[in-house]
Structures are given as C-alpha cells and as structure tokens.
Amino acid sequence: MADDTRPPQDASAPGDLRKELERYKIVVAELQRKIKGMEAQLSTATTMAEMPQVIVTKPKLHETLQRFIRKVAMISQAEKAAIMLYSPEDGELTVLPPALGLTTEQVKFFRVRATEGVTGQVFREGAPTVFNDAVRDERTIKDNVAFLNVRNGVCVPLIIKKRDEEDRVVEQRTIGVLHVFNKRMGMDFNEEDLRLLQMLAEQCAAIISNAQLYIQLSEEKEELEETLQSLKAGVIAINGEGEVRLVNSAAATILGGAAPDFVGRAFQEVIKEERLKRVLDDALQAKDEVSHEISLGEGRETRHFQAQASIMRGDNGGVQHVVAILNDITDIRNVERMKTAFVSTVSHELRTPLTSIKGFIATLLEDEEGYFDDSTRREFYEIIDQQCDRLTRLISDLLNISRIESGRSLDLHLTRVNVVDVCSRIISAQQSYTDRHRLRLEAADSFPGIVCDQDKLEQILDNLLGNAIKYSPDGGEVKLALFDEGESVRMDVSDQGLGIPERHRDRIFERFHMVDDDVDHRSVKGTGIGLYLVKALAQAHRNVNGATGDVWLAHSVVDEGSTFSVRLPKEAVEGRAQA
Numbered sequence: 001m002a003d004d005t006r007p008p009q010d011a012s013a014p015g016d017l018r019k020e021l022e023r024y025k026i027v028v029a030e031l032q033r034k035i036k037g038m039e040a041q042l043s044t045a046t047t048m049a050e051m052p053q054v055i056v057t058k059p060k061l062h063e064t065l066q067r068f069i070r071k072v073a074m075i076s077q078a079e080k081a082a083i084m085l086y087s088p089e090d091g092e093l094t095v096l097p098p099a100l101g102l103t104t105e106q107v108k109f110f111r112v113r114a115t116e117g118v119t120g121q122v123f124r125e126g127a128p129t130v131f132n133d134a135v136r137d138e139r140t141i142k143d144n145v146a147f148l149n150v151r152n153g154v155c156v157p158l159i160i161k162k163r164d165e166e167d168r169v170v171e172q173r174t175i176g177v178l179h180v181f182n183k184r185m186g187m188d189f190n191e192e193d194l195r196l197l198q199m200l201a202e203q204c205a206a207i208i209s210n211a212q213l214y215i216q217l218s219e220e221k222e223e224l225e226e227t228l229q230s231l232k233a234g235v236i237a238i239n240g241e242g243e244v245r246l247v248n249s250a251a252a253t254i255l256g257g258a259a260p261d262f263v264g265r266a267f268q269e270v271i272k273e274e275r276l277k278r279v280l281d282d283a284l285q286a287k288d289e290v291s292h293e294i295s296l297g298e299g300r301e302t303r304h305f306q307a308q309a310s311i312m313r314g315d316n317g318g319v320q321h322v323v324a325i326l327n328d329i330t331d332i333r334n335v336e337r338m339k340t341a342f343v344s345t346v347s348h349e350l351r352t353p354l355t356s357i358k359g360f361i362a363t364l365l366e367d368e369e370g371y372f373d374d375s376t377r378r379e380f381y382e383i384i385d386q387q388c389d390r391l392t393r394l395i396s397d398l399l400n401i402s403r404i405e406s407g408r409s410l411d412l413h414l415t416r417v418n419v420v421d422v423c424s425r426i427i428s429a430q431q432s433y434t435d436r437h438r439l440r441l442e443a444a445d446s447f448p449g450i451v452c453d454q455d456k457l458e459q460i461l462d463n464l465l466g467n468a469i470k471y472s473p474d475g476g477e478v479k480l481a482l483f484d485e486g487e488s489v490r491m492d493v494s495d496q497g498l499g500i501p502e503r504h505r506d507r508i509f510e511r512f513h514m515v516d517d518d519v520d521h522r523s524v525k526g527t528g529i530g531l532y533l534v535k536a537l538a539q540a541h542r543n544v545n546g547a548t549g550d551v552w553l554a555h556s557v558v559d560e561g562s563t564f565s566v567r568l569p570k571e572a573v574e575g576r577a578q579a
C-alpha cells in the first residue's frame with residue numbers, strides 16, 4: 001500500500017486530532033476510489049470474458065450487444081448507452097440496436113454525419129473524448145443534444161486492430177463510436193470512465209466486425225443453398241474421391257430419395273442409374289467435361305435429361321469436385337415428337353379434302369355427256385365447297401399458330417357483333433356435317449351484342465363445336481349455351497361424348513397435345529392445335545380494365561361427355577389494354 005494510505009500513528013493534541021481526522025477522510029476517500037476502480041476493472045474484465053469471440057447469427061449478436069451495453073452503462077454509471085456504426089454509402093453514423101435508455105424513435109432517427117459533432121470528431125480522429133456540458137460544448141450538435149436529452153457523455157472510437165504475432169498493431173480501422181450519456185446522480189464523467197470504456201470498445205469493435213463478416217458469409221451461404229435447392233435442374237456434386245458432397249432437392253427427386261440418403265457416401269454405391277454413374281465416372285476419370293443425354297424410368301414414366309458434368313480443380317490442379325447438372329428435357333423431346341407427328345397429321349389432313357375436291361372436279365369434267373343431273377351436280381359442288389372450307393380452316397389455323405409461335409400478336413378486327421346470330425349460323429353449318437348429332441343453341445331472347453373480332457369468335461366456336469361432334473362418335477346432343485355475366489359473356493359447349501381422362505385435363509390446351517393413350521380418342525383424327533389456338537384467340541380479347549378472354553374445361557366425365565367454357569369481354573379494345 002502507498003504511504004499516503006497509511007493510517008495515522010499517534011494523536012494526542014485536539015488540533016492534531018482534527019488534522020489526523022482530515023487525513024483519515026482523505027485516505028478513506030482515496031481507498032474508496034481505488035476499490036471502485038478495481039471493481040470497475042473487474043467488471044470490465046468479466047464483461048470481456050463473457051463476450052463470445054465468434055457470433056454467427058443476428059439474434060446472437062443482438063443478445064451479446066445487449067449484455068455489453070448494459071455493462072457499459074453500469075460501469076460508467078450512465079443513463080444511456082449506444083453503439084453507432086459508420087456507413088460509407090451515406091457517410092453517416094447510425095445506431096446499431098440495442099441501445100440503452102433510448103426510445104425506439106431515438107434509435108431510429110439519431111444519426112450523425114462523419115463530418116459533424118463530437119461523434120464525427122471521435123470517429124475521424126480515432127481518439128476518445130469526454131464532454132461534461134453538452135449544451136455549452138461547442139463541439140456538440142444541439143439538435144441531437146435536445147433530441148436525446150443529453151447532459152454529458154463519453155464518446156470512444158470503435159477501432160478494429162489487426163495485430164502481428166508479437167501483438168503489435170499492424171493495421172487499424174475505425175468502424176464507429178461507442179457512446180455513454182448522462183452520468184447518474186448529476187455527476188461528471190472522468191478520465192477513469194474514458195479509460196474503462198476504451199478497453200471495452202476495442203473488444204466490442206472486434207466482435208461486431210467478426211460477427212458482421214460471419215453473418216454476411218452465412219447469409220450468402222444460405223442464399224446460395226436456397227438458390228441451389230430451388231433450381232429446377234438437378235445438381236449433384238462429388239469430390240475427387242467419388243464421395244457425394246451435395247444433392248439438391250431436384251436431384252434427390254430424380255434419383256428417387258432424399259438428400260441425406262446420398263450425401264457422404266460413395267456415388268458408385270448410392271446412385272442406381274448406370275448411365276448417370278457413367279457420366280460422373282467419365283468426368284472423374286477423363287478429368288474433362290462430359291455431356292450426355294440420359295433417360296431415366298420406363299414406359300410412359302420415362303424422363304429425358306441432359307446430364308452435364310464439369311470438373312472443378314483444386315490449387316494443385318487435381319480434380320477437387322465433379323458437378324453434374326441434370327436438365328429435364330422431357331417436354332422438349334415430347335414437343336419434338338409431337339411436332340413430327342403433327343407434320344404427318346397435317347399433311348394427311350390437307351391431302352384428304354384435296355383428294356376429295358380433285359375427285360369431284362375430275363368426275364364433273366369427265367361428264368361430257370351430261371350424265372349427272374342438276375341436283376347431283378349441286379350435291380357435288382356442295383361437297384367441294386365444304387372441303388374448301390375445311391382446307392381454309394386448317395390453313396388459317398396453321399397461319400395463326402405460326403403467328404403465335406413467332407411471338408407476333410393476333411391482330412383484332414373489332415366490330416359490334418350479334419353473338420346469337422353468329423352462334424345460330426355456326427350451329428347450322430356444323431349441323432349440316434352430321435346427322436348423328438342434335439345441335440342446339442340456348443340463349444336468352446335479349447342476349448346482348450358484344451365488341452369482338454367476329455372471325456376469331458367464329459374460329460373459337462367452330463373448333464369447340466367441331467371437337468364436341470368429333471369426340472362424340474356415337475352422336476348425342478351438342479349444346480351451345482350463352483350467359484350474360486355483366487362485363488363479359490360466357491359460352492358453354494357441352495357434348496355427350498368420350499369425355500377427357502383426368503390425367504390429360506391440364507394439358508389439352510398445350511400445343512400438339514392429344515389424348516393418345518385411349519383407343520376411342522386415337523381413332524378420331526386430330527392435330528392437337530385446336531384448343532391451343534382457341535385459348536390464344538380468346539386471350540387476345542381484353543377490355544380497358546385488362547380483363548382478358550379465356551377458355552377452360554368446365555366439366556368432363558369419361559364416357560359421359562364434356563363442357564368447355566369460353567369467356568369474352570363484352571367491350572374488347574385494340575392493342576394492349578392498360579392493366
């Protein structure tokens with residue numbers, strides 16, 4: 001113990017006694033100050049020991065800082081404490097929550113430019129400071145002093161220090177400022193407070209900066225993982241020893257399992273598909289990129305994949321990872337197959353009416369003797385006329401498809417159309433092709449006219465009624481019912497035919513899609529473009545509010561019949577309507 005803290009030895013005279021008493025008081029005060037200092041240092045040391053070195057999540061950082069800020073306030077006997085971090089983007093220091101003694105609003109709006117105030121000065125100069133008269137101190141920003149109700153304070157820079165092996169600082173960077181405000185019981189802050197806060201600030205800066213780095217890294221990792229998992233393509237990664245390191249969920253589904261079934265095991269053991277194994281093995285052995293088309297599954301379940309395996313090399317040039325990507329190209333292959341079938345169907349569909357037209361014209365030309373009477377000749381002309389219509393319809397379907405496929409919009413020629421008249425005309429035309437079906441129109445007497453492209457409306461109805469007849473080989477009733485829905489009209493086409501099996505219902509509006517796995521459907525000639533086209537024609541109609549037309553399968557029961565519904569806006573407008 002130092003000399004001045006020694007208790008007095010001898011005291012006899014009253015004057016001496018008073019002096020001694022005074023000395024005692026000083027000694028006691030000094031001892032109390034030392035004890036407090038030691039307590040504070042102990043508390044600082046415990047705070048530092050309690051602060052974890054590596055924090056990897058935001059909640060954990062928040063929790064740690066909360067404890068830290070409480071201790072800081074306790075040690076310095078401050079009413080308020082806050083950490084402010086510098087953001088280079090806006091050149092400002094803002095509060096990193098949690099703060100102590102500040103309202104949510106104060107935390108949110110308290111910000112200081114790095115060029116201003118005590119905070120700015122401490123940040124720029126990297127040196128701590130005490131101010132004990134916030135209102136009069138010319139360095140303080142008076143708006144902030146009033147906003148936070150600050151009387152006095154200590155500001156300490158948060159400096160990250162990089163040290164070498166001998167603990168010498170080799171690099172340092174200031175990331176923000178630690179603040180305490182308003183010493184309790186109206187006291188002033190002193191050099192001791194400043195020294196203790198400085199000790200804490202260095203530790204705090206390191207923790208914040210490490211945590212931010214870790215949090216950023218783990219967020220980036222999570223993002224990457226999520227992206228990988230959400231990829232539609234399957235991704236499989238194996239290391240140089242052939243151990244599976246990663247399988248995203250698409251790949252797990254393709255391989256028929258869950259990711260944990262594969263990860264950490266030899267790919268030769270866990271991947272059953274020989275062709276896929278070969279792709280991975282080829283890449284591993286040949287140490288080069290390999291690309292193969294592989295088919296997995298059997299029969300109708302077969303799916304086609306483009307499997308592409310790439311090599312990732314380590315620093316020593318050796319194969320570190322092989323990453324295989326499985327792209328599902330089943331739909332592309334199906335469309336290609338359907339396109340080929342389509343070309344042959346269309347050629348057939350074009351040749352049939354042409355053969356018939358040629359046949360009847362040749363017969364008429366050869367009849368030089370006038371063998372056929374007028375009514376027979378008229379019948380022949382009517383057949384030729386019908387076959388020409390059939391050809392025209394098919395060609396206009398093909399032209400429309402090619403417009404849609406090339407990304408061009410379908411031009412609308414809008415006029416006011418009497419829907420009932422158009423429907424009646426189409427019903428009688430369609431009725432003339434069949435005597436096995438009874439075609440019927442059902443509409444209210446006062447059914448409204450609409451603004452639409454009449455030609456397109458006719459194509460829509462022709463297709464739907466044509467299908468209703470085609471796919472009811474045993475005949476029956478075909479009904480076209482009209483409904484006024486206010487802003488739009490709906491047309492329901494119902495038949496009593498084959499119906500559509502459940503598994504095809506979502507797909508019949510896709511181009512070239514035909515119900516081809518059912519004998520009855522297969523025996524009906526089709527091209528698979530009718531409904532695709534009907535959808536495009538209906539959707540080309542839209543009103544000023546952006547509501548578009550549409551077509552959908554409303555109801556279907558196999559062997560009982562189907563109902564298709566079309567909706568068109570009552571007042572279609574040209575071009576793209578404002579949504």
Ligand code: ADP
Binds near residue numbers: 471499500526
């Ligand atoms: P297609 O030229 O083959 O008739 P669509 O696109 O018009 O082409 O129809 C697609 C498929 O939907 C058809 O091949 C048929 O299997 C089925 N389909 C369409 N309309 C009906 C219906 N009214 N009843 C039963 N099946 C239908």
